[in-house]
Amino acid sequence: MERFRRVWIFSDLHLTRTDDPLYRSLITALDEPAGSEDAVIFAGDVFDLVVGDSAHYRTKHRLFLEAVARLLGRKVRVFYIEGNHDFHLSGFMPSGVRFEPEAVCVEVGEAGSLRKLYVAHGDLVDQNDVGYLRLRAFFRSAPLQQVSRALPGAWIDRLASKLSRPPERKASELPEYWDPLRRDALRKVFREFAAGIRARGFDGVILGHCHDFDSEGGFYFNMGYPPVHRQFLVCGDFPDSGGEMIFRRNFPGF
Ligand SMILES: [Mn+2]
Numbered sequence: 001m002e003r004f005r006r007v008w009i010f011s012d013l014h015l016t017r018t019d020d021p022l023y024r025s026l027i028t029a030l031d032e033p034a035g036s037e038d039a040v041i042f043a044g045d046v047f048d049l050v051v052g053d054s055a056h057y058r059t060k061h062r063l064f065l066e067a068v069a070r071l072l073g074r075k076v077r078v079f080y081i082e083g084n085h086d087f088h089l090s091g092f093m094p095s096g097v098r099f100e101p102e103a104v105c106v107e108v109g110e111a112g113s114l115r116k117l118y119v120a121h122g123d124l125v126d127q128n129d130v131g132y133l134r135l136r137a138f139f140r141s142a143p144l145q146q147v148s149r150a151l152p153g154a155w156i157d158r159l160a161s162k163l164s165r166p167p168e169r170k171a172s173e174l175p176e177y178w179d180p181l182r183r184d185a186l187r188k189v190f191r192e193f194a195a196g197i198r199a200r201g202f203d204g205v206i207l208g209h210c211h212d213f214d215s216e217g218g219f220y221f222n223m224g225y226p227p228v229h230r231q232f233l234v235c236g237d238f239p240d241s242g243g244e245m246i247f248r249r250n251f252p253g254f
Helices: 021-029 055-060 062-073 130-140 142-150 153-163 167-172 180-199
Strands: 006-010 038-042 077-080 103-108 115-120 204-207 220-222 231-236 246-250
Touching: 006 021, 006 103, 021 062, 055 062, 055 153, 062 077, 130 142, 180 204, 180 220, 204 231
Parallel strands: 006 038, 038 077, 115 204, 204 220
Antiparallel strands: 006 231, 103 115, 231 246
16 A cells, blocks of 8 residues: 555546636645655546546646646656546546546555545445446446547537536535435445445545535545535645544635
8 A cells, every 4th residue: 555644635526617716726726745755636526527538628627737747747646536527537637647446545644653544436335326336337338438539528528518417506406405314314325335444444534426525533524515615635744634634624715
């Protein structure tokens, strides 16, 4: 397992417009990781949506890709776990970014006080969601990858804007506005998954995907939905950690 002093985790930003203040803020936040003891984990649904490696997406997200290239230039380790809105990205991201299909497992801290961290997107947590899991397998399949490579990114963009709901509507659909029974049922699935990972010897579990701004016992954190909650997660040796292993930070400027 690789070992780092500090880890930054970003997921579920669902970025579309490059002039979105949250987009600019992410770029600013990426200025902080400084060297080979630091790691950045993009844990899925950073974009809404990027599929494949077309010139369209590489041009549109030039700012982001340049920020990632600067991280790699500073020897920061960069991981990408694909989400359900951003996948087939191995040609899109600069070479040197490490793709993990399910989870990133790293040790964080210093010798003598190392803690094991598990980070995943979270779309594999609910194994009862058979419909979604089938759809995921279909989208990730090699034939679909070929199709996504062949389609102009601008087409995919136009299709996505027709299919995806506007951010305002997404905000009103967050689990925090659900019927408490339904919300707690979702929360239970994620918390039980995290407890299972903890039982395997991990000290911290970070998930996203369901947009539920939840945490439990200092070891499980869900990212929530940054377009509304405006926070990301960090883990390790930070002056503002207050002794916590994992904690939330505001996106710069918010
Ligand atoms: Mn997701």
